[in-house]
Amino acid sequence: MIQNYAPGPAPAYRISSVDHALQLAMLLWQSDTLRVSDAAEHLGVARSTAHRLLAMLVFRGFARQLEGSPLYVPGPVLSEAGSWAMARLEIQRKAVPFLRRLSESTGETATLQMLDGREVAFVDTFESSNPIRVGSRTGLTLPAHTSAGGKVLLSQLNEDEIVRLYPEETPLEQIAPSPAVATRETLIRELREIRRNGRAIDIRSSVVAAGVPVLGRGGRAVAALAVAAPRSRVGKETVRALVSELHIISADFEVALSA
Numbered sequence: 001m002i003q004n005y006a007p008g009p010a011p012a013y014r015i016s017s018v019d020h021a022l023q024l025a026m027l028l029w030q031s032d033t034l035r036v037s038d039a040a041e042h043l044g045v046a047r048s049t050a051h052r053l054l055a056m057l058v059f060r061g062f063a064r065q066l067e068g069s070p071l072y073v074p075g076p077v078l079s080e081a082g083s084w085a086m087a088r089l090e091i092q093r094k095a096v097p098f099l100r101r102l103s104e105s106t107g108e109t110a111t112l113q114m115l116d117g118r119e120v121a122f123v124d125t126f127e128s129s130n131p132i133r134v135g136s137r138t139g140l141t142l143p144a145h146t147s148a149g150g151k152v153l154l155s156q157l158n159e160d161e162i163v164r165l166y167p168e169e170t171p172l173e174q175i176a177p178s179p180a181v182a183t184r185e186t187l188i189r190e191l192r193e194i195r196r197n198g199r200a201i202d203i204r205s206s207v208v209a210a211g212v213p214v215l216g217r218g219g220r221a222v223a224a225l226a227v228a229a230p231r232s233r234v235g236k237e238t239v240r241a242l243v244s245e246l247h248i249i250s251a252d253f254e255v256a257l258s259a
Helices: 016-031 036-043 047-059 076-106 148-154 159-165 184-197 236-258
Strands: 063-065 072-074 109-116 119-126 141-143 200-203 207-215 221-230
Touching (some): 016 036, 016 063, 036 047, 047 063, 047 072, 076 109, 076 221, 076 236, 109 148, 148 200, 148 207, 221 236
Antiparallel strands (some): 109 221
8 A cells, every 4th residue: 555645735736747746756665566557547647747756766767668678667866765765764773882882981861863965964962871861862963063963074074075065165954053154164164174173173152072984894984972061060171071971982883884
């Protein structure tokens, strides 16, 4: 059975061709194979219309027609999206003991963060056991340049990639006052320093956070481990200890990911 998703209210002006194409992409993603006749029946359109829609999905990489067969299967766009989702779940699953260990060894809140374009997603959290602590942010998404984990992940991109992510010279979105990352150029300068040091430190009025990258098999960052603590109990020596523990545990996490 094909599941129909309805994430929001129907638009005032519905574009049928776009809606049909998106429905077929969902159909392919869920059923793995599709015939023109199946597509036509699902949409309630003529076979010629369904054929044209599938041809456009093939053109844009959402579908692929098996050679010498009437069957259509998910194209590279859908396959890569599915692979990314599975990879994210696998990273999250393997991160659990390392997040627990990081939180217990530092006494602070540990988070796993992953980059998604210009945003960073807080995928999982282990909270500090201290009465005064930084709370869980699991499920939260923030502009990547506003968190230690996000910045350390951005630092793993080259500068051409950063310019593509931030093509405009407009001021960057701010969660709290942070002049150091107010523009793309200041962000690029900060990322150079983070890249050299192998860690990011973010100091806010009430919270201090530190983050380090977690590298996958290809040597490219797949996630970040970060620790956040109330500023009232963090000094220079504490930050050094947090960063040292982050490096040790991220290295062990990388070994687990490569296994």
